[in-house]
Amino acid sequence: GESVGLHLPTLSVQEGDNSIINCAYSNSASDYFIWYKQESGKGPQFIIDIRSNMDKRQGQRVTVLLNKTVKHLSLQIAATQPGDSAVYFCAETYAGNMLTFGGGTRLMVKP
Amino acid sequence: DSGVTQTPKHLITATGQRVTLRCSPRSGDLSVYWYQQSLDQGLQFLIQYYNGEERAKGNILERFSAQQFPDLHSELNLSSLELGDSALYFCASSVNRGSATDTQYFGPGTRLTVL
Numbered sequence: 001g002e003s004v005g006l007h008l009p010t011l012s013v014q015e016g017d018n019s020i021i022n023c024a025y026s027n028s029a030s031d032y033f034i035w036y037k038q039e040s041g042k043g044p045q046f047i048i049d050i051r052s053n054m055d056k057r058q059g060q061r062v063t064v065l066l067n068k069t070v071k072h073l074s075l076q077i078a079a080t081q082p083g084d085s086a087v088y089f090c091a092e093t094y095a096g097n098m099l100t101f102g103g104g105t106r107l108m109v110k111p
Numbered sequence: 112d113s114g115v116t117q118t119p120k121h122l123i124t125a126t127g128q129r130v131t132l133r134c135s136p137r138s139g140d141l142s143v144y145w146y147q148q149s150l151d152q153g154l155q156f157l158i159q160y161y162n163g164e165e166r167a168k169g170n171i172l173e174r175f176s177a178q179q180f181p182d183l184h185s186e187l188n189l190s191s192l193e194l195g196d197s198a199l200y201f202c203a204s205s206v207n208r209g210s211a212t213d214t215q216y217f218g219p220g221t222r223l224t225v226l
Binding site: 034036041042043044045046049089096097098099100101102103104 | 113115144153154155156159167169201203213214215216217218219220
């Protein structure tokens with residue numbers, strides 16, 4: 001498949017460990033945030049979202065944390081599996097305007 | 112599978128040429144978005160159409176244009192192509208106009224290579 005962002009920061013974790021992927025966003029007025037997962041050769045896939053009036057939201061094996069004070073977003077993946085290997089992007093938006101994507105982090109899961 | 116389809120999957124062309132990329136949104140979705148993903152720029156929003164009308168514009172060059180047809184499929188036209196236009200082009204769709212909680216679902220992309 002195609003490689004996206006050959007110069008992306010990379011997080012390497014052992015299978016079964018928890019992963020934490022971080023994102024610093026730019027607009028303090030952003031009110032909605034999304035995490036996307038992009039596997040090689042595929043388009044970004046929605047994982048989880050959070051509104052600015054929340055600081056934590058949980059999904060299945062994933063948790064998103066939002067710290068508006070320092071404009072920081074994180075994605076926690078519990079019990080990381082080989083299928084979680086991908087590039088992860090955070091995206092922010094304000095008042096329903098266009099999404100602004102972060103640069104992405106490559107997650108590599110070692111068996 | 113997101114339900115968004117894009118054709119072609121790969122496109123190789125020469126500088127100065129013009130190409131058309133096609134996108135069919137998920138059934139029922141009224142908004143279509145186009146993004147460009149290159150190695151050095153990441154995912155960049157280009158343009159959004161809602162129910163046939165242009166709704167938002169991002170970093171889209173004047174050489175690029177798009178439209179959404181009555182059946183809601185969309186085409187992105189890239190003309191006077193340059194080497195730097197080589198990238199992945201993604202289409203996404205959403206149900207509504209693109210409100211704060213209107214999830215965008217992405218297609219598999221078209222890989223454009225300009226030689």
